Amino acid sequence: MKKSFMDKLESKLMPVAQYISKNKYLISIRDGFLISMPLLVVGSIFMLISNFPIQPWIDFLRNTNIGGASIASYFSNVTDATFSIMSIFVVVGIGYNYAKQEKTNMIFGSAVALLSWFLLMPFSTSFIPEGATEAITVPSIPLEWVGSKGIFLGILCAFLSVKIYKFVEDKGWTIKMPSGVPPTVGQSFAALFPITGVIIVFFIIRLIFSFTPWGNAFEFIYKILQVPLQSVGDSLGTMLGVYLFAHILWFFGIHGTNITDSVFRPILYALSAENLRALEVGQPLPHIINTQFQDLFATFGGAGSTLSLLIAMFFFCRSKRIKELGKISIVPGIFNINEPIIFGLPIVLNPIIAIPFILTPMVNILISWITMNIGLVPICNGVIMPWTTPPIISGFLSSGWQGALLQVFLIALGVVIYYPFIKTIDKQYLKDEAEVEADGNDEDVSLDDLTF
Amino acid sequence: MIKIIAIYDQIQSGMGTKDDKMLALGGKNVPIGPSIMMEPYLKDINAKVVACLYCGTETYLRDKETVSKKLCEKVQKLHPDVVICGPAFNYKDYAQMCAEITDSISLSTDVPAIASMSAENQEIIEKYKDRIYIVKCPKKGDVGLNSTLSNLCKAAKLLADNADSAGDIKQYCF
Numbered sequence: 120m121k122k123s124f125m126d127k128l129e130s131k132l133m134p135v136a137q138y139i140s141k142n143k144y145l146i147s148i149r150d151g152f153l154i155s156m157p158l159l160v161v162g163s164i165f166m167l168i169s170n171f172p173i174q175p176w177i178d179f180l181r182n183t184n185i186g187g188a189s190i191a192s193y194f195s196n197v198t199d200a201t202f203s204i205m206s207i208f209v210v211v212g213i214g215y216n217y218a219k220q221e222k223t224n225m226i227f228g229s230a231v232a233l234l235s236w237f238l239l240m241p242f243s244t245s246f247i248p249e250g251a252t253e254a255i256t257v258p259s260i261p262l263e264w265v266g267s268k269g270i271f272l273g274i275l276c277a278f279l280s281v282k283i284y285k286f287v288e289d290k291g292w293t294i295k296m297p298s299g300v301p302p303t304v305g306q307s308f309a310a311l312f313p314i315t316g317v318i319i320v321f322f323i324i325r326l327i328f329s330f331t332p333w334g335n336a337f338e339f340i341y342k343i344l345q346v347p348l349q350s351v352g353d354s355l356g357t358m359l360g361v362y363l364f365a366h367i368l369w370f371f372g373i374h375g376t377n378i379t380d381s382v383f384r385p386i387l388y389a390l391s392a393e394n395l396r397a398l399e400v401g402q403p404l405p406h407i408i409n410t411q412f413q414d415l416f417a418t419f420g421g422a423g424s425t426l427s428l429l430i431a432m433f434f435f436c437r438s439k440r441i442k443e444l445g446k447i448s449i450v451p452g453i454f455n456i457n458e459p460i461i462f463g464l465p466i467v468l469n470p471i472i473a474i475p476f477i478l479t480p481m482v483n484i485l486i487s488w489i490t491m492n493i494g495l496v497p498i499c500n501g502v503i504m505p506w507t508t509p510p511i512i513s514g515f516l517s518s519g520w521q522g523a524l525l526q527v528f529l530i531a532l533g534v535v536i537y538y539p540f541i542k543t544i545d546k547q548y549l550k551d552e553a554e555v556e557a558d559g560n561d562e563d564v565s566l567d568d569l570t571f
Numbered sequence: 572m573i574k575i576i577a578i579y580d581q582i583q584s585g586m587g588t589k590d591d592k593m594l595a596l597g598g599k600n601v602p603i604g605p606s607i608m609m610e611p612y613l614k615d616i617n618a619k620v621v622a623c624l625y626c627g628t629e630t631y632l633r634d635k636e637t638v639s640k641k642l643c644e645k646v647q648k649l650h651p652d653v654v655i656c657g658p659a660f661n662y663k664d665y666a667q668m669c670a671e672i673t674d675s676i677s678l679s680t681d682v683p684a685i686a687s688m689s690a691e692n693q694e695i696i697e698k699y700k701d702r703i704y705i706v707k708c709p710k711k712g713d714v715g716l717n718s719t720l721s722n723l724c725k726a727a728k729l730l731a732d733n734a735d736s737a738g739d740i741k742q743y744c745f
Contacts (some may be wrong), residue, residue, distance in 0.1 A: 129717055137714045372608075374712025440603070444585050451588050463585015466607040468717065551601055564598030564622050564645070 142222040149381035151213030162201025210273040232277035239336040267392030272340040287316040352386035395501030404498040409561035411499035416487040421457030423476035427533025438548035496521040573618035574651040594627030596650040612724035628664035652731035657687030661710035666692040683741035
């Protein structure tokens, strides 16, 4: 890669990366989703136990009753308290983080985000009782909207409500208590007018939507924004594009997936949640691209699928420096941590390794998508795992033995892609090492010979 | 040809992860880590990294005096034209090590030295910015590493040329 080309590429990409990494809204989305992550992981583990892919086990859980309900239903209570209401956590998280960005009260930020979102929500569920012909409507918080379907409106509500809160606060329209009043009491009075402002605005928004054909804001945002975005997200081209961008950023030393996640992660989460819901009711899984597809099949060992690189370094390279680095990095690599080689090899700003670093994830995505599309490998079931889950285990839990096998194949293929490039570097290092040795020096600089 | 020595921690040297803080003091007489990333800019200023010394951050913090003495003595012995400590990004311990070592080298040897770290290390920067050159660098994973490496090389050249260039170097620094 010529230096001038690199400079040109950098000057084109940096403003985009800079914009995304400094954007208050995108930072809040990214950090808000991080709050819901541990809850979904733990919820997933329970989901996984009750759906572990061994039929006698599943039958046992479904057919054994405790206190009038099957064991399986107790497990699904956990799913109900995590996945089924995931948008609530996300709204709270984004409200909190956006309030932090706007430098206003964070807990009230969460509260108004939730409040405004609930204000727009139709608090009723329609259902047809057995034997009846007409649907009856009962007052309730609808599970339909607090799950993944309400997520995009939740994001919008969090931003708008905190913005109104901050606006009223900045105008100074607050009740100021005399000094001597405990600060928590003072804070709760200070929040009165800002909260009133939020309620008035969302009250009007709700009213306006009741005159539209959609009836409410949830229906509107879901149909107009979320469904189109999800279908854009659930496409091979988008996934390839997102990872291409992320990995070019990595090459310039920028945490690429951190940047793309702030835009792409909400879409992936919504897609995963739909898969999980389908899994629960035993329907075919609708989306190939989802959180697990990105986390468990696009790369192994961290960005650039560097586990393959490490294997190539460990088994096929002969220079001392690469062998040593391979030895140090392989254990963290199994858990998808690749910091030592990102900076140590280095991968950053290293044009030779950039080619396989960018190419390998593209090949992984392409092959995984094709094999899932033709049904050779089951689509990821939506169970969220920490990204540190080692490959093979993660593939098995998400897509059965076929998933584990696919991961093994892709890691091996990655070794083949990386091999010629790391060999080129290896040869250069071997030459350097031989030269140093011919000069009668050791490559290691000893600092033990120093006396004081 | 300008001869440069770089001083790294366990991560930048590629000798370990952030948990391998107790990495023993050591060195390589070939470029490693960021020295390899800097290669195109080194060519521009006709420079070469002749040695990379490294030390785990905890190894340093537990016995600053010995580590610092050994590094200074080695620098004096190898006598490069300039020493670069960093880039330390937002790694706090490594940033502290960079600033202190740069200071020691400037005081106890006749070799000029520069440090590099990100603005997150505010306390360290405040304490040292008037005594040593600290080239600005982004935090880990943020935008601007490429231009930092270029600036580090430009600053290194100005220092090595030994002209009265403090003003020119300052434009890259805190």
